[in-house]
Amino acid sequence: MSLGDEHDGAGTGGGGTGQTRTRLPDSGAGDVYGGVYGGARRPARNSRSLITVVGVVVLLIAAIAFANRGGGGDDAPSDASAERDAAPTAATGVRPVSGKNGTIPAGYAHDEQGAQSAAANYAVALGSDGMFNTERRREIVRAIADASTRDKLQSGFDADYSEAFLSQIGLKADGSAPPGSTFVNRTLPAGTKVKNFTPDTADVEVWCMGLFGLTGETSTKPVTSGWFTVSLKLKWNGSDWKVLETSQKTGPTPVTGDNPVSGSDEIAGAVNEYGGFTYAR
Numbered sequence: 001m002s003l004g005d006e007h008d009g010a011g012t013g014g015g016g017t018g019q020t021r022t023r024l025p026d027s028g029a030g031d032v033y034g035g036v037y038g039g040a041r042r043p044a045r046n047s048r049s050l051i052t053v054v055g056v057v058v059l060l061i062a063a064i065a066f067a068n069r070g071g072g073g074d075d076a077p078s079d080a081s082a083e084r085d086a087a088p089t090a091a092t093g094v095r096p097v098s099g100k101n102g103t104i105p106a107g108y109a110h111d112e113q114g115a116q117s118a119a120a121n122y123a124v125a126l127g128s129d130g131m132f133n134t135e136r137r138r139e140i141v142r143a144i145a146d147a148s149t150r151d152k153l154q155s156g157f158d159a160d161y162s163e164a165f166l167s168q169i170g171l172k173a174d175g176s177a178p179p180g181s182t183f184v185n186r187t188l189p190a191g192t193k194v195k196n197f198t199p200d201t202a203d204v205e206v207w208c209m210g211l212f213g214l215t216g217e218t219s220t221k222p223v224t225s226g227w228f229t230v231s232l233k234l235k236w237n238g239s240d241w242k243v244l245e246t247s248q249k250t251g252p253t254p255v256t257g258d259n260p261v262s263g264s265d266e267i268a269g270a271v272n273e274y275g276g277f278t279y280a281r
Helices: 031-036 045-068 083-087 114-127 133-143 151-160 165-167 262-274
Strands: 099-100 104-108 185-195 201-212 224-236 241-250
Touching: 031 133, 104 114, 114 133, 114 185, 114 201, 114 224, 114 241, 133 151, 185 262
Parallel strands: none
Antiparallel strands: 099 104, 185 201, 201 224, 224 241
């Protein structure tokens, strides 16, 4: 489930239409084209044949446009294995999620795509500023954790986000930012990969870019970006994918670009004005 998945496998961004086709002359263009490409002149189509071809093309385009309309019905095809084999990062059109559990998307498909979509959205929730507030953190864990490991995950996260840790990064005991500053903690999935899959469990890795820090003129911890991979072990509970275990490692990290650094106020404005997404494979 990744952004930019609309591009074709060659990275042209054309969705399979980015190639340039060269039209060769029919005949009379010399022996170079005639010798290499067979030299036979194709018979010219009459107007009736041309009209028929144009009509077929128009109908085909209309059918494709209808099939790709956003918000398709619940009867959208669920078997996208052929398309996935042809273009591993291409979007498939399968509806990724049918509902929400609080603010977190829920109701994923019972297949590899569904597991990847769930993992991406759960990585976003676990990498959000909500994890720094006790009540919001517990709401997140209740929404995404499997019942068999919910208490274990909850106690582990509560220990990680202790008051001492919050104070160390410049936050109040309730996870809020000090006056005059904005706390930024946002996770942006770049791609997903299934490591192991059965109908009951799935091990999924989510490659992410994250933003973390405090805006404000007096902040000693400015907002920085970093790359990391979140690993999630998921379980199918009969109706949805839920989290059993999570872990995280650094990278893969690309070379930093030469974009000029934005001011603290601009970063704070962007975080408050630009909303997030529901991610899907």
